[in-house]
Structures are given as C-alpha cells and as structure tokens.
Amino acid sequence: MSATADKVPTTTDLVTVMIDGLETHVEKGTLIIRAAEQVGIEIPRFCDHPALEPVAACRQCLVEVASPGPDGNLRAFPKPQPSCSMPVTEGMVVKTQYTSEEADRAQKGVMELLLINHPLDCPICDKGGECPLQNQAMSHGWDESRFVDTKRVFEKPLLLSSEILLDRERCIMCQRCTRFSQEIAGDAFIDLQNRGAMQQIGTFNEDVLGFDGYGPVGAAAEDESGNAFSSYYSGNTIQICPVGALTSAAYRFRSRPFDLVSSPGISEHDSSGSALRTDHRHGKILRRLADNDPVVNEDWITDKDRFAFTWQNQADRITQPLVRKDGELVEASWPEALAAAAAGLTAAIGKTGTPADSKAKGVGVLPGGRVTMEDAYAYSKFARLVLGTNDVDARTRCSSDEEQAFLGATVAGTGLGVTFAELEKAPTVLLVGFEPEDEGGVVFLRLKKSAGRQSVITVASHLTRGAQKLGATLVPTVPGHEARVLASLKGTNATYKELRQPGAVIVVGERAAGSAGTLTAVGALAKRTKAKVAWIPRRAGERGAVEAGALPGLLPGGRDAAAAAARGAVATAWGTSSLPQTPGRDADAVIAAAAAKALDALVIGGVDDSDLTGDLLKAVKTAKFTVSLEVRRTAVADAADVVLPVAPPSEKSGTFVNWEGRLRAFGTAIRTDAMSDHRVLDLLARQMGTDLGTATVDAVNAELASLGAAPAGHRPTVPAEPAPAASQKSTNVAGEMVLASWHQLVDEGALQDGEPHLAGTGRVAVARVSPATAQRLGLHGVVTVTGKRRGSIDLPLAVTEGMVDDVVWVPTKSPGSWVAHQLGVHPGQTVVVKGAAA
Amino acid sequence: MTDHTEEPPEAFTSNLPHPGGIGGVFVPVAGFGVTLRSFFRPTVTEQYPTTPANIQPRYHGRHQLNRYADGLEKCIGCELCAWACPADAIYVEGDSNTPDAQFSPGERYGRVYQINYLRCIFCGLCIEACPTRALTMNNEFELAGPTRAGLIYEKQDLLAPLEEGMLAAPHPMVEGTTDDDYYKGDVIRATEAQRAWVRANRPDDETLPENLPTREGHVPDARHGETGTPTPLGAKRFVSGTGGGV
Numbered sequence A: 001m002s003a004t005a006d007k008v009p010t011t012t013d014l015v016t017v018m019i020d021g022l023e024t025h026v027e028k029g030t031l032i033i034r035a036a037e038q039v040g041i042e043i044p045r046f047c048d049h050p051a052l053e054p055v056a057a058c059r060q061c062l063v064e065v066a067s068p069g070p071d072g073n074l075r076a077f078p079k080p081q082p083s084c085s086m087p088v089t090e091g092m093v094v095k096t097q098y099t100s101e102e103a104d105r106a107q108k109g110v111m112e113l114l115l116i117n118h119p120l121d122c123p124i125c126d127k128g129g130e131c132p133l134q135n136q137a138m139s140h141g142w143d144e145s146r147f148v149d150t151k152r153v154f155e156k157p158l159l160l161s162s163e164i165l166l167d168r169e170r171c172i173m174c175q176r177c178t179r180f181s182q183e184i185a186g187d188a189f190i191d192l193q194n195r196g197a198m199q200q201i202g203t204f205n206e207d208v209l210g211f212d213g214y215g216p217v218g219a220a221a222e223d224e225s226g227n228a229f230s231s232y233y234s235g236n237t238i239q240i241c242p243v244g245a246l247t248s249a250a251y252r253f254r255s256r257p258f259d260l261v262s263s264p265g266i267s268e269h270d271s272s273g274s275a276l277r278t279d280h281r282h283g284k285i286l287r288r289l290a291d292n293d294p295v296v297n298e299d300w301i302t303d304k305d306r307f308a309f310t311w312q313n314q315a316d317r318i319t320q321p322l323v324r325k326d327g328e329l330v331e332a333s334w335p336e337a338l339a340a341a342a343a344g345l346t347a348a349i350g351k352t353g354t355p356a357d358s359k360a361k362g363v364g365v366l367p368g369g370r371v372t373m374e375d376a377y378a379y380s381k382f383a384r385l386v387l388g389t390n391d392v393d394a395r396t397r398c399s400s401d402e403e404q405a406f407l408g409a410t411v412a413g414t415g416l417g418v419t420f421a422e423l424e425k426a427p428t429v430l431l432v433g434f435e436p437e438d439e440g441g442v443v444f445l446r447l448k449k450s451a452g453r454q455s456v457i458t459v460a461s462h463l464t465r466g467a468q469k470l471g472a473t474l475v476p477t478v479p480g481h482e483a484r485v486l487a488s489l490k491g492t493n494a495t496y497k498e499l500r501q502p503g504a505v506i507v508v509g510e511r512a513a514g515s516a517g518t519l520t521a522v523g524a525l526a527k528r529t530k531a532k533v534a535w536i537p538r539r540a541g542e543r544g545a546v547e548a549g550a551l552p553g554l555l556p557g558g559r560d561a562a563a564a565a566a567r568g569a570v571a572t573a574w575g576t577s578s579l580p581q582t583p584g585r586d587a588d589a590v591i592a593a594a595a596a597k598a599l600d601a602l603v604i605g606g607v608d609d610s611d612l613t614g615d616l617l618k619a620v621k622t623a624k625f626t627v628s629l630e631v632r633r634t635a636v637a638d639a640a641d642v643v644l645p646v647a648p649p650s651e652k653s654g655t656f657v658n659w660e661g662r663l664r665a666f667g668t669a670i671r672t673d674a675m676s677d678h679r680v681l682d683l684l685a686r687q688m689g690t691d692l693g694t695a696t697v698d699a700v701n702a703e704l705a706s707l708g709a710a711p712a713g714h715r716p717t718v719p720a721e722p723a724p725a726a727s728q729k730s731t732n733v734a735g736e737m738v739l740a741s742w743h744q745l746v747d748e749g750a751l752q753d754g755e756p757h758l759a760g761t762g763r764v765a766v767a768r769v770s771p772a773t774a775q776r777l778g779l780h781g782v783v784t785v786t787g788k789r790r791g792s793i794d795l796p797l798a799v800t801e802g803m804v805d806d807v808v809w810v811p812t813k814s815p816g817s818w819v820a821h822q823l824g825v826h827p828g829q830t831v832v833v834k835g836a837a838a
Numbered sequence B: 001m002t003d004h005t006e007e008p009p010e011a012f013t014s015n016l017p018h019p020g021g022i023g024g025v026f027v028p029v030a031g032f033g034v035t036l037r038s039f040f041r042p043t044v045t046e047q048y049p050t051t052p053a054n055i056q057p058r059y060h061g062r063h064q065l066n067r068y069a070d071g072l073e074k075c076i077g078c079e080l081c082a083w084a085c086p087a088d089a090i091y092v093e094g095d096s097n098t099p100d101a102q103f104s105p106g107e108r109y110g111r112v113y114q115i116n117y118l119r120c121i122f123c124g125l126c127i128e129a130c131p132t133r134a135l136t137m138n139n140e141f142e143l144a145g146p147t148r149a150g151l152i153y154e155k156q157d158l159l160a161p162l163e164e165g166m167l168a169a170p171h172p173m174v175e176g177t178t179d180d181d182y183y184k185g186d187v188i189r190a191t192e193a194q195r196a197w198v199r200a201n202r203p204d205d206e207t208l209p210e211n212l213p214t215r216e217g218h219v220p221d222a223r224h225g226e227t228g229t230p231t232p233l234g235a236k237r238f239v240s241g242t243g244g245g246v
C-alpha cells in the first residue's frame, strides 16, 4: 500500500463490504482500516503506516468483524480483530468503535494498557501538541486510569546516534521505526529486545552486518559487537514515531508545533528535489520534515535534507554588500556596491571608453552548482549579453567537453526523462560512476524498494555496503577504465543481456565526466541495448544549470553555443544582434586563465574553493577584480573586491530541476530582504546599462518558456566513437595507485556547516584497498595518501574484499579527507599510498 | 410599510410598596436614613495610593516564576502556559539543560520567558496549566509603564527572589537526586557541593553566603536593571519561594 502515484488501480476485483452500516466497494486485498478511511470512518491506530508492511503490533485498531462462512451465513470473529492487517473479503461486515460497544471497549482497554507504563511527561516531550497518542487518548481513551502502581522507568535518553535520541519509556512498541529501518532504509540497526514490560527498542546485534569502516563519527549507542546506529535516513524514524520516543538532538526541547509556521519547500541538498516542510519561528528555521510527494520522495528524505539547514544562519552570514577599500572589505550600500561592481566589470570587458580598453581580457563566470534554474539562467545571460563571453560554467567539479556534448544532446531540454517510478520498476539498473546511497539520497530508497525484484549492476571499484543492500553485482572497474568496461558489454555478456530487457535503465553519475570516453560509451551502450539513460548529478542546481545554459558550450534549452543558428535564435530572443562566438572555457580553464592573468575579472556565485582541484583562491587574488555573490563570508568572498549578499533557498523562491527533469518550484519560506542571484544580476546589469530582464522568477520563467527546448539541429553532437581511455602510465613509484573517490552523503560539505549532531552520524573516513594490494605493499593501520598537490591524507586502512587491485578509495570531503583540496587530484588520477610512518 | 396596529401605551404603575399613613409622609426623605446610618459607621474608603491597597490574598496579580528550595528554576519551558493563555500574552522557548548550565532539574528548562502585560487579562489559566507550579501569580497589581517594551516582562523580571538557602541558577542539581525528588519536595536547601560549584564558576555570585549583602534579610531585587527601586507602593509583596508546589 505504498503511496506511489504510478500504481494504476485495477477496478476489476472489487469486493463489497459493510462498514458501520455503510456499504462500500473496494479493491480486493484492501485492509479494513483503508476501506474505512474511504468511507470517512477513522479507526484509531499507531503502528499502521501506509508505506510499511502491516504488523498489528499496537492493537489499537481493533474492530468487530463478521464474514460469511462456507454456508453463506454471516459469522462473527470471536474477538475483535486488528483492522490494519486484515484484508476485506466479500460480504464482510465491520463494526468500528462507532457502532460496536465491544470494539469501543477493546480500543479503550488497549489505550489504557498502552498508557500504563507511559510516563505521560508531555510537558517535556517534543511530540506534545502533535502526538497521536495524546490525541487518540483524548478521543478514544478513558478519562481516568485505574493504574495506581509504580511505572516502569528507563534511563533516558539513549543516544542511538549523535542525532537520534530514544526515550524508551515513551515507546509503545509499534515498531514503525524498526520496520522503516529494515524495509525502507535497509539499515537494520535497531530492533525489539527483551520481553513483557521490559520490552524495548535497542540497537541491533548481529554480526552479519559486516561493519568495517562504516561506523559513525560521533557518539552513538553501541551494542555488543560495537556497532552503532548509522543510517543516512534515520531522521525519518523520528517523523513516523507515533509518540515522542524518538527525538532529534537538534530539535529536542526547542519548540512546540503551535509556535511554528510551516512552509513547503524543496531540498537544496541533492538532485532528487525532495519535498520538504520547513518549520520556522520568527524567521528562524527550527526543523525540516519530509513532505509526502508520491512521485518523487514518497514519505522520506535523507538526514542531510532534514537536519542540514543551519549553514545559512551562521555568524558569517552576509547581510550588507561589501566593497574593498584600501585593501579591506567594508560594508557599503547597495548603490555603492553595485556601482563598484559595475565599474570593475566594465573595465574588465573593455567598455570604459578609455585606451586601457584595448588591454582588457574579459571576465569569467562561475555560478556554482547549487543555484536555482532561474539564477543559472541569469548567470548565463549575464555572461553572454553583458560580459560578452562564453566563459560561464556552473560545474565546479570534475567535468569535460565530452560531458557537455552529452548533456546538450541528451539531457538539456528533454523534459521528464527516466522517472523515480521507472527506476523503481526497471528490471535492470546499471550504475556507472554513481553510488546511490552516498550520491543519490532518496534514489537509493527507490532502488531499495525494488531490491530482490530488480537486478542492480554497478561499475565501480568495489561493492559498498549501500550497494550490497541493493543486492548489486559488481563489475570491478579501475576508475578511468569505465569506457573500456562498458564497451565490452555486448554479445553474450550476461549484463548486456539483462540490459536488453525492456525498461532497463543506465544511471550515470557526474563522476563519469572525469573518465574520458565513459559518457560516449554509455550513449553507445544505450543504443545497443535500448536502455534508457538517467544522468544523476549530486548538486541540486546541476540539472537546472544545464537547462538554463550556464555551461560554456550550451545556451538555454540545450542549444549548442558553437552553432550559428542556435546562437541566432537565442540572440533574437534576447533582443541583441549576436552572441559571443569564441568557445567558452570550462570552470577549470577559467580558474587557470585567471591565475595566469589571461582573464581580468571573475564573477563567482556559491563556489567553495575546497571543492576544486584548481586553486580558485589564487585565481581570485591574481585577477584584477572579483565580484562574489554569496550567502556567507567564504574564503572566496573574503578575497573578492565586491561581495553582493544573496538569499539562501529558504529566503527565496525559484525552481530546482531534479535529475528526472521535473521542475521543483518552491516558494519563499522566510521573508527577508535578501535577494536571489537572478535579481542581483539584474540590478548589476542595469547598472552596466543592460536590461537583463531577470528581476523576478516569473520573468525568467516566461523567457525560458518562450525559448523552449532546442530543435534537433541546434544541439551539440556526441562524439560517435568512445575516445580511448587514457592508459595509466606507470612511473614505477612504489605504492602508486589509481584514486577512487566520491562524496559520502554526510560529510563536510559547506551546506552541512553548523550541525554537529548530523556530522556525528557521518561515516568515519577510511582508505580502502584490496586485500592483495594491502598485502603486496604491506599496508596496515594508518596509511598516507599523497597526491600531486604534494599534500597528503592520513587515513585508517580498511581492507575491502572484492575490490579491484591497485586502486585506493578515499571519501572526497569527509573529516580529514578533502581530496580536491589536499591532494589536488580527481578520481581516476594516480596517487601514492604508503604505510604511515608510525 | 408594515401594517401592524399601534397598541395604546401602557399606563405606568409603580412596583414600590405604597406605605400609607405616617409612613407615606416620610417616603420622600427615607433615602437619607441610609446616609444618616453610615454617618456613624467607621470609614472604609481606601486612601490608595497614599496608603497601601488592601489586597485579598488570592488576588491575581503579576506572575512569578518560582524556584525550588535550592534556587533551581521550576519552569521546564513546556509552553503549556503559553498554550493555555487566551490572550496570547506569554512567549516561551525551551532548551536543554547542560552540565555546565543547569537551570532547572531534569533535561529541559525555559530559556526565554516573556509575559506581555499589555495583553494579559489576569485570568489565571496559565497558572492552572503549569505542570510544575513554576508559574503562580502574586499580589502585585501596579503594572503600568510609559513604554510598550517595558511592559513585556522577561524571565529575570518574573523570577521569584532568592530566599534563604537558595543559590542563583545555573548550578548542578543536589547530588544524587533526580527531577522526581525535586517534584516531591525532597530538596530543601542548596548543598555545600552546589555552593562549591557556584564558587568555582561564578566566584562573585551574590547569592553565595560570603557575598550576601550584610543587611539581614535583604532580598536582592530580581527586577533587571531596577535594583534599588523601592517596593511598589501598597502591594504587600506576596513572596513565595516555594510556590505551594512543594
């Protein structure tokens, strides 16, 4: 009974039942409790949850049931039955608490029993005011308890993880949390323990969970095997717990529901576009909850979506524009800051009308991958129309021209492609450069939902615990060799055959761009197998940036910036005679150019320099002029010449485009005077004498709609043949290995700042190598990984069975392991691994 | 135009008794009898504000946030008072007690506590809602002021004064006790260990015995920034450190 919208109700098998004297026809197999809902009768319940399998654990939903026996006569069940687990049958007669005294008495008795050991400490309970137990005790309980003895007490709270706290006294043993953990998240770390009055939820103790290197960073309750509750989805248990037994450290004691204003929103943390509810009080976000969106995230969100919202209100939030005067950034008024920014940029593009113009070298634009589609569009238009350059790239990660052609040809402006539902139903899913649990957020939950019914094949260096939970098969691949491996999938290859089943999906992650030929090989494989391709990047703004043309070679709607016809079409729409023709530089090239003084100025959005292998800070310092549009005083903002404050997602409206291509529009949750990037760029353009027309979200969307998707001839073409994968040249340095790396879901990303409880649930950073490699090099304990930046990372070694040899995996931005920043290499490049001098 | 018929006006008849005879003669001046009788009775008019107002002991005056006998606050920041308030006059934000800052027994305390006396209608529903008897009302009724902001009383304005044996919060709970012991009234004064903690963390705290002002029985006024203001005219201060919950 999941809330997935793609379930087509079959009207063939209807059964007739009588509920409280009302006759109704429902689909065969419907649970009594749902059938009652359909006729508007509410039966009290705790353990029942539409997305979880029924267990009938709480017994609150007892009703009187009679069904026709073999002789056709109605025969009543001897005792009241749980309506949440009994399916209706033809001719069944159900009497709920409204018409049956017995059902009513049974329900009240269960309620009294549930409350016997319940502490009723509602005044200090976070659930107070929105507690199903409170509410149903009022509506379906007796006014007085006959229980006069001492209640059972437990020590409270128990830290299941640094974020999730358990007050066992309040638990009513409904097992929603444990069922969620097992069925939905696949992290069976908590389960029922003990019997009778001492029955309690506790951390699960089973050695089968092979836990090596997946432990959380922070304090968490441990069981005998030393395992701790560690799940990226654990916050959902708080939301579905029908009592206040599970609470979060972040929200504990902070507020009451009647204080809060709830605004719907969309998560800014990943490309899934999960629906959220933001609860805020006096302009401050207190908590975020999952909103039910059957087609996208169903009932669930990741812990990052739920808990990582404090970043925007740290002490370093910028509220006033800043202008550099005598070497110092000082607060300035908007007109002053805009004038300073306009002057600097005008000089850099050589439009001042002075002889210095001839030496002007232009401006590069780096919007960052987290802006909305409207913002990305404004950056793109600002770069091309005002700055006259194609040097705009939102991909501040490893990227390539091949990727750009792939995105332009098959992703941009193609609308809704593969959907969550299709992913769930696909018989085979091939993952290329994509780790669903770490990089996909709720994508993992959809795949998990089909685990066992679906064959998941992953082209990766090793099988992670997340992939194991999906029952995935590994195609062992050295990073950088994906193209070769994909090309070998043909003929009698088993994977190839599986992929030829109708509905098969190839998921390719953003990391594929770092491995030459992979995306082309994916295209070719898709053609061979007729499988659909889904590109799932990590950041929320990536797909929107592709749609809006915030890439050097792409104009809005997937138009090729190199094609004259496409340029002409956009130029006409923008009311200009022509658009710049010089091929644009990508983010790495822009940074390199600025550092080499080949660019005079930079316009930078939300870019964290530590995510880049190139030295962005050096580029900013070398460039004559930098304008930073930032929410917080980042290192980039600190080095800029003019800083224009922009709004974080909760304070603006806009649209994220999720990986499916679905527009995920959201409204302003908290009204402040902070402006979105597109509006700031509109003001800046105006100051420079151009009307950008991006003042409002509506204006941008109207323009985007009128531009539409590119016609076939205006798109870039994908190279037909996979480029040969760069062969790894061995330099004979002992310990040289190929680096495999990706971001773990909970890590030290900038959008997770200021939430130590969440950080504590992130996984410890380890370096993984195969047993053979570890043995060959005599690695054990702590190892040192050294990259080309001559920085190094020391990490504990985790020898991983089944991993490809001569490859080392480290997390991209976990505590103590900032790959781009410290090693300066991309996955697929070589690093040197040595035993740490101990 | 309606076509209802006009009823003839009713003739006036008095309900008063009509004493006849000699009584009837005095009817016009009978009222003066009351005046004459009162003339010889003791005066009851209150000369407030020149003399103190005579306030009934259960008069609903200004709120007070009570303390336990060791000085820890009773309020747990549950917001039930705010919820109960029909005038939306109360604003509360709870928070977690920490080992370094324990304001109330148990896990939760009221970090922000405000009552807006421009809104409060003194109905007392909040004190009925309070599960810990943290909130009671005292007899102080002179709640007027020149500014709106000044009539929003903060937690420090509402907290009960510290009495004999109490130590200003925050400080740890009495050794070996739980919040239950506090509710049951088993904690009767601050202990040496608590004083030692306060000494170590806030050596200048005014509620430490060595720092107490010499004047015997002086209760430091908890009103923020108003120390030294004389006790408001009239109101017999209903000082209740134990609040009745103990």
Ligand code: SF4
Residues within 6 Å of the ligand: A118, A119, A120, A121, A122, A123, A125, A126, A127, A128, A129, A131, A132, A133, A134, A170, A242, A243, A244, A245
């Ligand atoms: S779960 Fe919390 S709010 Fe609900 S009845 Fe229990 S103590 Fe009260």
Ligand code: SF4
Residues within 6 Å of the ligand: A170, A171, A172, A173, A174, A175, A176, A177, A178, A201, A240, A241, A242, A243, A245, A246
């Ligand atoms: S902790 Fe909550 S969700 Fe889990 S069994 Fe107890 S009551 Fe149910």
Ligand code: SF4
Residues within 6 Å of the ligand: A123, B074, B075, B076, B077, B078, B079, B080, B081, B082, B092, B110, B129, B130, B131, B132, B133, B134, B135
């Ligand atoms: S005064 Fe009483 S009701 Fe109000 S928040 Fe404090 S404990 Fe709760």
Ligand code: FES
Residues within 6 Å of the ligand: A044, A045, A046, A047, A048, A055, A056, A057, A058, A059, A060, A061, A062, A082, A083, A084, A085
């Ligand atoms: S809801 Fe039916 S037994 Fe719990």
